[in-house]
Amino acid sequence: MESLIELKDVYYRYQEQEDEDWVLENIDLEITAGEFIAIVGHNGSGKSTLAKLLNGILLPTQGEVRVGGKVTTEQEDLWQLRQQLGIVFQNPDNQLVANIVEEDVAFGPENLGLPSAEIRKRVDEALRLVGMTDFARAAPHKLSGGQKQRVAIAGVIAMRPDCLVFDEPTAMLDPQGRQEVVETVEHLNRQEGLTVIYITHFMEEIINADRILVFADGKVELAATPKELFTKVDKLRDLALDIPQITELAYQLSESGLDIDTNIFTSTELVEELCLLK
Amino acid sequence: MLIEVDSVCHRYSQEEEMVLNDISFKIERGEFIGLIGHTGSGKSTLVQLLNGLITPTAGQVYISGEDITAKEINLKSIREQVGLVFQYPEHQLFEETVYDDIAFGPKNLGLSEQVIEERVKQTLASVNLDYQRFKERSPFKLSGGQQRRVAIAGVLAMRPEVLILDEPTAGLDPKTRNEVIEEIVKFKKQFNLTIILISHRMEQVFQLADRILVLEQGELIFDCTPAELIKEQQRLIELGLSIPEVTKVLFALKERGYDLRTDLFEVAEIKEEIVKTLIKPGILKS
Numbered sequence: 089m090e091s092l093i094e095l096k097d098v099y100y101r102y103q104e105q106e107d108e109d110w111v112l113e114n115i116d117l118e119i120t121a122g123e124f125i126a127i128v129g130h131n132g133s134g135k136s137t138l139a140k141l142l143n144g145i146l147l148p149t150q151g152e153v154r155v156g157g158k159v160t161t162e163q164e165d166l167w168q169l170r171q172q173l174g175i176v177f178q179n180p181d182n183q184l185v186a187n188i189v190e191e192d193v194a195f196g197p198e199n200l201g202l203p204s205a206e207i208r209k210r211v212d213e214a215l216r217l218v219g220m221t222d223f224a225r226a227a228p229h230k231l232s233g234g235q236k237q238r239v240a241i242a243g244v245i246a247m248r249p250d251c252l253v254f255d256e257p258t259a260m261l262d263p264q265g266r267q268e269v270v271e272t273v274e275h276l277n278r279q280e281g282l283t284v285i286y287i288t289h290f291m292e293e294i295i296n297a298d299r300i301l302v303f304a305d306g307k308v309e310l311a312a313t314p315k316e317l318f319t320k321v322d323k324l325r326d327l328a329l330d331i332p333q334i335t336e337l338a339y340q341l342s343e344s345g346l347d348i349d350t351n352i353f354t355s356t357e358l359v360e361e362l363c364l365l366k
Numbered sequence: 367m368l369i370e371v372d373s374v375c376h377r378y379s380q381e382e383e384m385v386l387n388d389i390s391f392k393i394e395r396g397e398f399i400g401l402i403g404h405t406g407s408g409k410s411t412l413v414q415l416l417n418g419l420i421t422p423t424a425g426q427v428y429i430s431g432e433d434i435t436a437k438e439i440n441l442k443s444i445r446e447q448v449g450l451v452f453q454y455p456e457h458q459l460f461e462e463t464v465y466d467d468i469a470f471g472p473k474n475l476g477l478s479e480q481v482i483e484e485r486v487k488q489t490l491a492s493v494n495l496d497y498q499r500f501k502e503r504s505p506f507k508l509s510g511g512q513q514r515r516v517a518i519a520g521v522l523a524m525r526p527e528v529l530i531l532d533e534p535t536a537g538l539d540p541k542t543r544n545e546v547i548e549e550i551v552k553f554k555k556q557f558n559l560t561i562i563l564i565s566h567r568m569e570q571v572f573q574l575a576d577r578i579l580v581l582e583q584g585e586l587i588f589d590c591t592p593a594e595l596i597k598e599q600q601r602l603i604e605l606g607l608s609i610p611e612v613t614k615v616l617f618a619l620k621e622r623g624y625d626l627r628t629d630l631f632e633v634a635e636i637k638e639e640i641v642k643t644l645i646k647p648g649i650l651k652s
């Protein structure tokens with residue numbers, strides 16, 4: 089299959105000085121349409137920088153970034169490229185601009201100068217896809233964090249992108265809000281076929297990803313499927329990644345001699361395993 | 367009594383509804399308080415009342431017996447006592463370099479250059495940032511997690527008596543998250559700090575707190591120990607809050623007829639409890 093996103097030998101540094109360390113170093117990456125890619129890694133490892141390179145907010149110091157065949161350095165293509173690839177950030181309050189939910193979602197399409205019937209259609213569709221139709225006339229500041237984030241996602245979807253990039257969309261949310269956002273993202277990927285690039289520090293959120301890229305010091309330290317990565321508790325520790333407490337508990341129980349699977353992420357799964365012991 | 371909140375109500379403007387409704391509670395010196403509630407329940411408003419950033423619409427807030435809602439109060443001295451790490455660290459950073467940002471508070475305390483430098487070094491180390499590498503950097507040109515660490519360091523450097531942390535570990539990588547929490551616990555022991563921690567990570571709150579306050583739509587609906595609160599499992603889930611995932615295992619096993627404790631929150635303790643329970647029926651291999 090043809091790749092939707094392509095990074096070729098990308099290097100990036102913020103300062104011009106030659107002696108500065110690379111923030112991203114030698115990144116080669118191909119992402120196929122429809123994939124769900126998760127990105128994890130320590131603070132300052134370059135995850136957000138990568139996100140900004142993808143839609144041309146930042147341009148590579150060396151190498152090349154392509155989205156749908158277009159290079160991010162081509163000024164004339166940038167406008168279209170940004171419709172194709174939308175970014176959702178951490179803080180929902182900074183992303184919502186209007187006083188009414190549907191106006192907020194309409195903001196992007198209006199800027200495209202689309203006819204109002206088309207805008208209406210896109211707004212309705214976007215709100216439906218994130219499950220926020222009932223809140224179309226609500227005021228964003230009255231919504232919960234999870235709902236605000238879903239509105240922010242709708243705003244991006246209304247541009248009809250092929251790819252959504254999420255930069256820690258759940259960091260500020262309560263457990264329920266996190267769940268809502270994760271379910272929405274998975275739905276958009278599976279049912280709507282959108283390509284997803286999902287940056288997070290929460291491992292539980294990416295157990296259904298196709299590939300996980302582990303960033304460390306500006307490099308891709310490891311690429312693996314969730315199963316490959318999560319079964320290696322020791323490896324996770326080495327990479328200073330999060331081990332969900334429930335996985336840790338399963339691991340410790342098995343160390344104590346209980347014959348159970350340790351590839352476990354929810355309490356329900358662990359209880360099932362424990363009850364199979366006879 | 368170190369902190370006393372008495373019948374506090376707050377709304378941001380006349381036309382708006384109350385964000386906090388008739389809140390009363392007390393906190394003793396040295397307590398570790400967890401404050402939970404879903405987004406928009408009023409947590410951030412409540413803690414801003416505690417260091418005088420906001421004056422309540424009605425009711426009183428006392429810090430060490432002093433009514434900080436009184437007009438003539440010296441807010442500067444209150445803010446030296448009560449340090450607040452904001453939910454969004456970018457709201458807290460303002461100086462041109464990381465060094466100046468952390469030194470800002472201690473400078474206002476009138477400390478000597480030498481003491482200030484010591485404190486900056488020490489607090490940067492405690493949030494896992496290399497002094498040489500970061501002291502001259504602009505706080506605005508850091509990654510999200512690095513910014514948060516600088517914000518935490520800035521408040522720690524003031525050595526406040528009360529430390530209020532609004533989601534301090536959101537956006538931190540797991541290693542730093544653990545280190546920051548360890549450091550806070552260490553500071554607490556060393557200086558007999560009083561801590562108020564707002565967090566959406568239930569496992570954090572249940573493990574660390576002596577007492578948990580739960581806010582729901584501006585009302586204080588629980589004020590009790592973690593062990594007492596865990597009994598309200600069903601209610602917490604209805605509120606969208608849940609309980610630690612590992613504790614759920616105990617509840618589920620109990621439901622299936624095993625006789626075991628359900629008021630444990632640490633992985634190691636829970637493991638022991640499960641092993642002990644399953645040994646009896648002879649399920650264990652060895």
Ligand SMILES: Nc1ncnc2c1ncn2[C@@H]1O[C@H](COP(=O)(O)OP(=O)(O)OP(=O)(O)O)[C@@H](O)[C@H]1O
Pocket residue numbers: 102103111129130131132133134135136137138506507508509510511512537539
């Ligand atoms: N505007 C900027 N100017 C200079 N350096 C920057 C800027 N933004 C980030 N950096 C640096 O680039 C590196 C990578 O930062 P980036 O924001 O990509 O990390 P991240 O992986 O997203 O981290 P986090 O988990 O904390 O969000 C860090 O060392 C950071 O200090």
Ligand SMILES: [Mg+2]
Pocket residue numbers: 135136137255509510511
């Ligand atoms: Mg980032």
